[in-house]
Amino acid sequence: MRFGQAYLALEKGELSPVYTLLGQDGALVDAWIERVYQKLTEKNQVMRLDIQFDEQGIDEILMAVDSPSLFGDRTLAVIRHFTGMQSGGKSKWDFTELETYLESPSHHAHLILCVDADKLDERRKLSKLLKRYPMIQCYTEKSSERIELARILDERARQLDHQVAQDLAERVESVGQFIRELDKIFTFSHHHPITMEILAELAVPRLEDNLFAFVSAVWSGHLSKAWAIRQELAQRGIDEFSLLGMLARQIRLMWYAKVVGTSKKAATELGVHPFALSKAGEEAVYWDRKKLESCLVSIADAEYFVKSGRWEAEGALLWVVSSLTVSVGQIKQPYNRAQ
CATH class of the missing domain: 1.10.8 (Helicase, Ruva Protein; domain 3)
Structure with missing residues (x-):
């Protein structure tokens, strides 16, 4: 169920004994929990328990919902980071007792499971039981x-x-x-x-603007600027492999521009925007074909070293960026002097 629809319905309807919150948008997760708590406190004394599932596990959940509270009429148990239920994930937990509880939940307790994923593993019995109760999408796509x-x-x-x-x-x-x-x-x-x-x-720059600025800073030889942008991108969830891939893509475009040109026909055949190929062609002026191929090999080596456990991804990215900025300086310097 979409968050907006469910949130507005929450104002009118009865509270469910169990909710599953899917996704990691903290504002939506916290808003849902707070609204349920407010609804409960309108007519009841409520004891709220926040449980970190990965630290406290199944037993703590069952104790919270099975035992009547001595401090209130109702118990609200919020289970954070409910792991092991994500699609394709593996779990070390035995959910049998929780499954039994979900067959007939307590009348004095409300359980909110916060799952750090957009969907559950459909193969599990627990997932089928949770579908009996509201499942709220705490993420947005548009x-x-x-x-x-x-x-x-x-x-x-x-x-x-x-x-x-x-x-x-x-x-x-x-x-x-x-x-x-x-x-x-x-x-x-x-x-x-x-x-x-x-x-x-x-406001924060658009993600695509920051990504373009990162690549542009590398190709202009500004290591400090590139790494500052890298830190901003890290805060927005862009990992090192994504950035390595972007650098590799730019080098490939420069190589293609060098070999096949920058015409619209070439862009269509490559499946890229003509402007992107044109910009790559402008940068390719400073590079010879062998140097571009050498840079691609360096990125491939860095990827291999990370995947084989020899390097950390962040160190690999720093090495590649440093190498490229040095190469840029060496290549562009003669042109700058000539100008």
């Missing part, structure tokens, strides 16, 4: 979803005009990031109306 949910959860999001909201939603990957950006923007704008100009100045 910018329009992020706008809709941010407006449900945060008054400030409802103040944004459509263009500003759309632009901000495209810069982030979650509702939590959307709301954190609102915190920053409203603070530094002194709570003035948010315009596109303010957004461009204060």
Whole structure:
């Protein structure tokens, strides 16, 4: 069930004894838990328990939901990082007793399972039992979803005009990031109306802009700038292998531009945008074919060393970036002197 639909329905309907929250958008997860807690406290004294599943396990869950609370009428047990249920995952836990509980849950307890994945392993009996109860999608795939949910959860999001909201939603990957950006923007704008100009100045750059800036910094020989952008990308979930892949792609494009040219026909045959091939062709002016091939071999070696356990991925990326920036400096220097 989509979060927005479920959240609005929660205002009117009865509470379920069990909820499964799928996804890692912290703003949505926390909002759901808080709303359930508020609903419970409207008519009851509630004892809330937050349990870290990977540390405390099944027994702690069962103790929380099976034992009537001495401090309230109801118990709300929130199970964080409920691992072992992700699709394709392996579990060291025996869920038999939890499965028995789900067949007939307690009337005095409410259980919220927070799963750090977008779906469960359908082969497990526990997954089939959990489907009897609401399963809430705590993640978003489209910018329009992020706008809709941010407006449900945060008054400030409802103040944004459509263009500003759309632009901000495209810069982030979650509702939590959307709301954190609102915190920053409203603070530094002194709570003035948010315009596109303010957004461009204060909001996090678009992910694709940052990725392009990283590659551009490497090819311009600016190691410190490239690594600063790398740190920003790491905070947004872009791993080292993705960046190595981007560098390899750029070198391949430069090689193709060197060999087959930068015509629209060549771009179509390669399945890339003509502008991307044209830009690669501009950079390829400074490189000879053998040097480009040598760089590709270096990236392939780095990937092998990481996969074989010899290098850490971050160290491999730093080595590749450092090597490339040195090569850029050596190659472009004669051209700079000639100019």
